[in-house]
Amino acid sequence: MPKARLLIAQCYLKARDYESARKILNETLNVYKGTLVGGKALFLMGESYYEQGLYDEAERYFKGVVAAYSEPELRNSAVYRLGWIQMQTGKWHEASETFKAVGAGSLSFPTPRIYPPRALEGASALQGPHDRRGPIGCAWTWARLL
Secondary structure (H helix, E strand, O other): OHHHHHHHHHHHHHOOOHHHHHHHHHHHHHHHOOOHHHHHHHHHHHHHHHHOOOHHHHHHHHHHHHHHOOOHHHHHHHHHHHHHHHHHOOOHHHHHHHHHOOOOOOOOOOOHHHHHHHHOOOHHHHOOOOOOOOOOOOHHHHHHHO
8 A cells, every 4th residue: 555655646746746746745754754665755755846946845855865764775866866956056066975975786876976077067967878867857766666
């Protein structure tokens, strides 16, 4: 049942119905706080704000994932997104350091080590065939997280 709630929220996110997604995710967080399901819901809350360009709010949720959850892929996903928030807001040096913090063995992000030096060149330097962000953003990561 909890995975189904995350999938429903993900469908709302894909449809860009962020308020409906957040409603489901808040309900999920209330029931599963402190569990891996809760961490995934927290991450998706961050994604909902990231996709709307509300980076301060998104950052708050991704930092919450990093602070409260130890599951490596979930943490790496949140750290990765924090790096992209820094890129989107022109904080190139901070982004470079953040990308260095993505775990070297991360399955979700096989190329994060190319990001630190290239982060200083700006976001366009990081575009490439490995970059699967789209209008939904990091959907391929969600599949691995869920």
